[in-house]
Amino acid sequence: MSPVLLKPVIAASLLAALTGCWFSERVEEFGGPTMGSTYSIKYVRNQIAPSPDLLKRETDAILAEIDKQMSTYRDDSFIEQFNQAPAGSCLSMPVPVLELVEEGRVLNAQSQGAFDLTLEPLLNLWGFGPKARAEKVPTPEQLSAARERIGMQHVRRVGEQLCKDVDVQVDFNSIAAGYAVDRVVQRLTALGVSSYLVEITGELKAAGRKPDGQHWRIGLEAPQEGERIAQRVLALDGYGVSTSGDYRNYFEENGRRYSHTLDPLTGAPITHTLAAVTVVDKSTLRADGLSTVLMVMGTERGLVFAERMGIAAFFVTREGSAFVTQGTQAFEQLFAAGDEQ
Structure with a gap:
């Protein structure tokens, strides 16, 4: 093989080695408020991973979108508009909302009813929901009335719409944070991040290794x-x-x-x-x-x-x-x- 043909390979190897010296991997961190709590992201920044500022903007945009679609603490969210609609209503919903309802339906079926996205009237009654009264044990009559307004069987998807047979209210608090973690991880990966620890309101996911190999x-x-x-x-x-x-x-x-x-x-x-x-x-x-x-x-x-x-x-x-x-x-x-x- 001619020595001339080796030069580009040697040059590329030297460049890679020099670049590695110039840019050592390091752990970056950012976070902020979300969903009434906080989020925190740590990741290994290498040659292709973006800056923390860019990733924070991307993360905040995802979390703001989820909040607009699924928060039961703001009257203008898509799911809260559905919750406020009367029985027999069908409203157009963003695809993520429809997907989470289906995820909830799967968990409801697999658990034989131990999981239910329509518990908001009961959560409010017991003092734990977004529109909760004072924390107090409700009367049997109050419980009976609230239980008539729950049940995944009363919510169904029709095309791009979400429909309800009775005055049910959907609450994603039991899966929204986990969904948010998966969405953020998906975006970080697309932007070149391969090692991360993403935590949102206590739910988390991690992959890859830190610079020390752990x-x-x-x-x-x-x-x-x-x-x-x-x-x-x-x-x-x-x-x-x-x-x-x-x-x-x-x-x-x-x-x-x-x-x-x-x-x-x-x-x-x-x-x-x-x-x-x-x-x-x-x-x-x-x-x-x-x-x-x-x-x-x-x-x-x-x-x-x-x-x-x-x-x-x-x-x-x-x-x-x-x-x-x-x-x-x-x-x-x-x-x-x-x-x-």
């Missing part, structure tokens, strides 16, 4: 009030994580504690001993919804369901003043050998 690691928080203790540390690569718990959002009346997690089948807060459950899934949206499903079911029913469905889940159950943990087979296989992947 995976992104997250701690599963113990359900202790007034302190944060990691029960288990997970190394993530391409998975979303969602945790649901009853240890922060609740009220007490006459010495009894009422969780913000409602069982759609009873119309009342859960009463079992499951304190928290974490779900890990490739889809953060699905992890978000499934953590709610398992929290509603409780440890015994939830474990049976999760094992049957092959769900990677980690349960934290109260036993007196202590907590007992248990992971499903899929969870333990995913995070075997000291949780290293």
Whole structure:
């Protein structure tokens, strides 16, 4: 081979080496307010990944779009216009809204009713919804009236429209954050980001490795009030994580504690001993919804369901003043050998 033919290759190799010296990988971070809480994004910036300012603008635009489409805390959102419409109405909806309704329908069917996007009247009645009254145990008559206005069977898609048979109200709070994480991750990936940790209102997803070669690691928080203790540390690569718990959002009346997690089948807060459950899934949206499903079911029913469905889940159950943990087979296989992947 002629030496002349080697020159471009050598030059390219030298250029790559020099460029690597000029631009070392580093972790960048940005965040801000969203959905009544916050979001935080860390990513490895390499030669092709954009600046934090550009990624923040892209992220904020996605979150603003989701808020406009799905927020039940603003009267001008698409879903709130649907909620305010009378029974028998059909309204045109953005495709993401229609897709999330279908995702909710799948979770509702798979869980035999333990997941329901139409609980807003009950959430408001118990003091946990966007239009909540004071936190107080409702009367049987109030519960009966509210339960007549819930049920996924009363919501249907007709083309690009969403229709309702009765005066139902759709609330995406149980899956919107997970959906937002997946949307942001999709955009970051399209812009050249391959290593990231995206967290939105507590739901998160991570992939790739940090500059030190380590995976992104997250701690599963113990359900202790007034302190944060990691029960288990997970190394993530391409998975979303969602945790649901009853240890922060609740009220007490006459010495009894009422969780913000409602069982759609009873119309009342859960009463079992499951304190928290974490779900890990490739889809953060699905992890978000499934953590709610398992929290509603409780440890015994939830474990049976999760094992049957092959769900990677980690349960934290109260036993007196202590907590007992248990992971499903899929969870333990995913995070075997000291949780290293």
